[in-house]
Amino acid sequence: MASIAPIACEQVLTFLSPALRHGQGLLAKLVRSGRLHCVFQPLVDLRSGNIHAHEALIRGPEGSACYAPDVLLDLARREQLLQEFELFCAYTALQTWGQLGTGGRLFVNISANALVQALSLSSTPRLASVVRSWGVKARMVVLEITEHERVADMARLCHAVQSVRAAGMQLALDDFGDGRSSLRVWSEIKPDFVKIDKYFVRDISAQSQNWQMVQAIKGIAQVFGTTLIAEGIETTADLQAMRELEIPYGQGWLLGRPARHTQRATSCNDGQAALQLEALAA
Numbered sequence: 001m002a003s004i005a006p007i008a009c010e011q012v013l014t015f016l017s018p019a020l021r022h023g024q025g026l027l028a029k030l031v032r033s034g035r036l037h038c039v040f041q042p043l044v045d046l047r048s049g050n051i052h053a054h055e056a057l058i059r060g061p062e063g064s065a066c067y068a069p070d071v072l073l074d075l076a077r078r079e080q081l082l083q084e085f086e087l088f089c090a091y092t093a094l095q096t097w098g099q100l101g102t103g104g105r106l107f108v109n110i111s112a113n114a115l116v117q118a119l120s121l122s123s124t125p126r127l128a129s130v131v132r133s134w135g136v137k138a139r140m141v142v143l144e145i146t147e148h149e150r151v152a153d154m155a156r157l158c159h160a161v162q163s164v165r166a167a168g169m170q171l172a173l174d175d176f177g178d179g180r181s182s183l184r185v186w187s188e189i190k191p192d193f194v195k196i197d198k199y200f201v202r203d204i205s206a207q208s209q210n211w212q213m214v215q216a217i218k219g220i221a222q223v224f225g226t227t228l229i230a231e232g233i234e235t236t237a238d239l240q241a242m243r244e245l246e247i248p249y250g251q252g253w254l255l256g257r258p259a260r261h262t263q264r265a266t267s268c269n270d271g272q273a274a275l276q277l278e279a280l281a282a
């Protein structure tokens with residue numbers, strides 16, 4: 001499948017800053033050339049084996065040094081385009097999802113600061129109508145809040161969160177427990193989902209302390225009424241542990257790698273291909 005067509009890229013760029021539209025750095029040029037694309041990684045219901053949603057991830061040109069998202073984010077920082085680039089990635093994810101037409105739930109990454117900026121650039125009704133115009137239902141969108149930097153203004157973030165909910169979208173807190181995703185943000189924005197950082201999930205059966213940490217996170221989730229998602233499930237032992245801990249959703253290479261198309265994951269039920277693509281047609 002081709003990358004985002006240049007004409008579609010133009011549509012996304014009209015929402016963004018002149019700095020990204022006219023910048024002369026490598027990242028700004030990559031963005032304008034339409035050479036970035038999205039891949040989608042499944043999030044799986046660990047009880048039923050159905051695919052619950054996909055997370056959109058940005059990628060640079062294949063085979064280039066700019067393929068990995070961390071490299072792209074570093075370039076964006078150096079060109080002082082970080083928040084603009086994040087918004088470009090979020091819009092690109094939504095637009096690509098609309099083009100795919102699978103209709104399932106989509107998790108889209110965005111930092112707290114970029115979210116605040118997005119809602120200062122565009123009103124909530126306008127954002128909602130743009131998402132609709134790309135063929136994506138707002139109620140099928142979950143914004144994953146990341147914290148690349150400490151949240152500068154919690155009051156503005158809470159206001160932005162209210163706007164997101166008013167537009168019909170849900171919220172998730174990304175990478176909880178990695179040191180950048182804080183309990184304060186959890187308690188302030190009360191996300192629908194919290195993603196437990198892979199640090200606590202990988203090889204958990206050999207790490208009794210991590211087992212206790214995940215149990216503690218479950219306790220917090222019960223207080224706030226939050227649904228948990230385990231990141232980084234890479235082995236059947238990790239999967240078994242998450243099921244024993246009754247974590248409802250999971251993500252990781254065992255369950256499905258990022259791909260340009262939505263896909264069937266194969267390892268949820270001990271190797272049986274039990275995942276149902278019909279789950280995408282929510």
Ligand SMILES: [Ca+2]
Binds near residue numbers: 175
């Ligand atoms: Ca994420």
